[in-house]
Amino acid sequence: MTVNPRVNPKKLRPYDEPPKRRRTLIPDGPDTAAGGFFIVAALWLALATALGALAIGLRVITFEIKAPIGIFDLAFELNERRVEYAFVNATVYGWLSNVGFAAIAFITPRLTGHRLAMEKMLLLALLAWNGALALGMVLLYFLDLNPHSALTAFPWFVDGGLATGALIVAGSFVLTAASSLRTGYVSLWFIGVAILSLLGLMSLNAGLGIFEQFLNLDELPTALASAFFEVALPAMWLLGMAFAILYYVVPRTANQPLASGAAALLAWLTWLVFAPASALAALVDPSVPFIVTTLGGTATILLVVPALLTVGNLAATMSGRWTLLFGIGVAAFAAVSLVFLMGTSLLEAIGALRAVDARVSGTDWEDGLFIWTMYGTFTLAAFALAEHAMPRILRRAWGGGLLSGAQLWLAFGGATIGGLALMGGGLAQAALIAGGATPDALSAELLIYRAIAFAGFGLVALSGIAMLVNMFLMYTTAEPAQYVAPVGSASAPAAASH
Amino acid sequence: MTIHTPIETRGSGIPAWVIGLTVFVLLVGGVYLASNLAGENPAFAIPGASAPAPEGSGGADPAVGEQLIGSVTPACTACHGADLSGGGNFPSLHGVNDGPVSENLQQLATDHPDDWIHLWIDGTTPETEGIDRGGMPAFGEQLSPDQIDSIVAYLKSL
Numbered sequence: 001m002t003v004n005p006r007v008n009p010k011k012l013r014p015y016d017e018p019p020k021r022r023r024t025l026i027p028d029g030p031d032t033a034a035g036g037f038f039i040v041a042a043l044w045l046a047l048a049t050a051l052g053a054l055a056i057g058l059r060v061i062t063f064e065i066k067a068p069i070g071i072f073d074l075a076f077e078l079n080e081r082r083v084e085y086a087f088v089n090a091t092v093y094g095w096l097s098n099v100g101f102a103a104i105a106f107i108t109p110r111l112t113g114h115r116l117a118m119e120k121m122l123l124l125a126l127l128a129w130n131g132a133l134a135l136g137m138v139l140l141y142f143l144d145l146n147p148h149s150a151l152t153a154f155p156w157f158v159d160g161g162l163a164t165g166a167l168i169v170a171g172s173f174v175l176t177a178a179s180s181l182r183t184g185y186v187s188l189w190f191i192g193v194a195i196l197s198l199l200g201l202m203s204l205n206a207g208l209g210i211f212e213q214f215l216n217l218d219e220l221p222t223a224l225a226s227a228f229f230e231v232a233l234p235a236m237w238l239l240g241m242a243f244a245i246l247y248y249v250v251p252r253t254a255n256q257p258l259a260s261g262a263a264a265l266l267a268w269l270t271w272l273v274f275a276p277a278s279a280l281a282a283l284v285d286p287s288v289p290f291i292v293t294t295l296g297g298t299a300t301i302l303l304v305v306p307a308l309l310t311v312g313n314l315a316a317t318m319s320g321r322w323t324l325l326f327g328i329g330v331a332a333f334a335a336v337s338l339v340f341l342m343g344t345s346l347l348e349a350i351g352a353l354r355a356v357d358a359r360v361s362g363t364d365w366e367d368g369l370f371i372w373t374m375y376g377t378f379t380l381a382a383f384a385l386a387e388h389a390m391p392r393i394l395r396r397a398w399g400g401g402l403l404s405g406a407q408l409w410l411a412f413g414g415a416t417i418g419g420l421a422l423m424g425g426g427l428a429q430a431a432l433i434a435g436g437a438t439p440d441a442l443s444a445e446l447l448i449y450r451a452i453a454f455a456g457f458g459l460v461a462l463s464g465i466a467m468l469v470n471m472f473l474m475y476t477t478a479e480p481a482q483y484v485a486p487v488g489s490a491s492a493p494a495a496a497s498h
Numbered sequence: 499m500t501i502h503t504p505i506e507t508r509g510s511g512i513p514a515w516v517i518g519l520t521v522f523v524l525l526v527g528g529v530y531l532a533s534n535l536a537g538e539n540p541a542f543a544i545p546g547a548s549a550p551a552p553e554g555s556g557g558a559d560p561a562v563g564e565q566l567i568g569s570v571t572p573a574c575t576a577c578h579g580a581d582l583s584g585g586g587n588f589p590s591l592h593g594v595n596d597g598p599v600s601e602n603l604q605q606l607a608t609d610h611p612d613d614w615i616h617l618w619i620d621g622t623t624p625e626t627e628g629i630d631r632g633g634m635p636a637f638g639e640q641l642s643p644d645q646i647d648s649i650v651a652y653l654k655s656l
Binding site for chain 1: 504505507508509510512513515516519520523524526528530531534535536537538539540572573576577580588
């Protein structure tokens with residue numbers, strides 16, 4: 001505040017004093033929750049990519065640590081499997097899920113015109129989700145691991161904390177958007193199904209954990225439920241949110257209407273049918289009818305439909321604004337995400353064929369596809385939203401700088417190289433196993449693929465650091481800016497629109 | 499105040515390319531579904547846990563054993579070769595009726611002449627405690643006794 005030296009502040013009357021800024025203990029301004037989720041997500045991204053690089057590194061140079069801590073016979077154990085589980089959980093529950101929540105908190109008010117319901121409660125959701133996750137991540141190194149899958153490895157009380165966080169976000173979304181859903185934009189439909197699926201799956205997982213803990217359930221049903229969960233969660237929650245984000249940011253950044261509402265609705269409908277059905281393919285056991293797993297495989301193949309419709313529709317939406325793709329900004333992030341979406345959909349479809357699945361199942365191929373899906377498709381979509389949303393949340397004039405370019409190219413290059421190296425290694429692994437190669441020979445042959453994957457994933461880790469620095473500099477050095485609503489969506493400049 | 503900025507849509511009809519693409523991929527899926535209607539799923543692999551016995555494996559069945567040899571994790575063929583004739587440090591599994599070829603198993607075979615193969619594959623019982631397994635997993639953690647008997651029956655038939 002500038003003080004006029006000729007005015008004695010002590011002689012000012014109360015109404016002459018500038019109004020004091022009142023701060024509440026719990027911040028409740030618009031977009032507070034979205035900003036919080038974005039910042040936490042960026043921290044998880046940095047951790048997840050570091051764990052990913054370590055997990056791949058441990059395949060190149062194997063070592064294990066086991067150190068008793070002297071309490072309750074507990075021991076700290078660090079080995080390849082535990083680091084891999086931590087990497088998968090930090091990626092799915094830490095980085096991508098927090099971005100999903102941020103997307104809900106950012107997009108929903110703007111598409112419905114209503115302030116987010118229970119926005120303060122969303123901060124509680126942030127605490128519940130991330131507190132439970134942090135606890136679960138620590139316990140991964142001390143407790144016996146659930147052997148079925150990485151995403152169901154946490155104890156039931158951690159899953160309960162995650163389900164609580166999902167419940168609050170789902171409640172907030174439903175209360176905000178319920179009245180607008182029928183006429184709402186397609187992103188709201190994707191978000192609605194995605195968040196309710198997350199809530200349902202997390203509750204199921206926590207419930208199963210409780211039953212397993214206290215009722216000694218049979219091993220096989222629990223294992224099959226875990227296998228179903230591991231496919232359903234990314235297909236319903238993460239893929240749904242990726243669609244929601246891409247359908248939101250592309251028309252916004254192109255400043256043009258969506259090319260086809262009917263094609264978007266068809267994409268939503270086909271995703272709604274095929275995504276949950278695709279998880280049936282994981283129920284591979286003689287106790288499950290063959291036709292059920294075949295239906296799951298067919299649904300996985302048919303998930304190409306919503307991907308194709310989305311890519312085509314959003315490409316048509318960009319029509320006439322192609323120059324945006326050659327800059328460093330939201331459009332470039334979204335375009336790369338769409339390319340990965342198409343690639344991973346086709347690879348998933350090929351991998352769902354029984355003949356292919358029998359060869360590549362359990363090999364490095366699956367890890368390569370995981371990296372393409374999570375760090376190609378979903379991460380680039382998340383970067384697109386962050387690039388669009390963070391300047392609006394922080395009210396700063398920012399975007400498209402050197403650090404955004406670093407994020408784009410490092411994530412693109414790293415995910416491509418890392419994923420391709422592991423998928424190539426997986427194919428080699430399948431051929432070697434079929435030829436009866438010994439474990440030692442397998443490790444020796446796969447070394448080069450894994451070393452390349454390690455280097456590639458290191459680039460993804462650098463993109464995570466670039467995102468953190470980008471957000472920090474945006475907050476600390478960028479000029480304040482006001483983002484106002486456009487009078488007409490097609491005439492207002494993109495930088496000034498919501 | 500929250501600013502309401504809806505996203506407009508340009509067209510309301512379904513473009514021809516959308517119909518064409520959707521029908522084409524649905525046809526591909528239909529062909530795949532029609533050509534995979536019959537068959538049986540393999541056993542679900544539960545790492546570190548006892549797998550349920552496959553149907554029809556109530557006793558020692560060499561056919562079940564042959565199937566299990568390729569489906570356990572890691573598969574027996576991964577170390578002992580596709581035809582189980584061995585390679586490198588891994589011995590041949592042909593001729594197990596004549597006793598073990600590995601030095602470390604001689605004492606086990608002497609003490610348990612009838613079931614040394616079962617005990618060795620299981621690897622979780624006190625009888626095999628202290629014997630250097632040379633990298634071989636203890637399959638008792640993922641196979642039932644009947645399943646191990648089926649594998650033994652198959653190996654003896656080689």
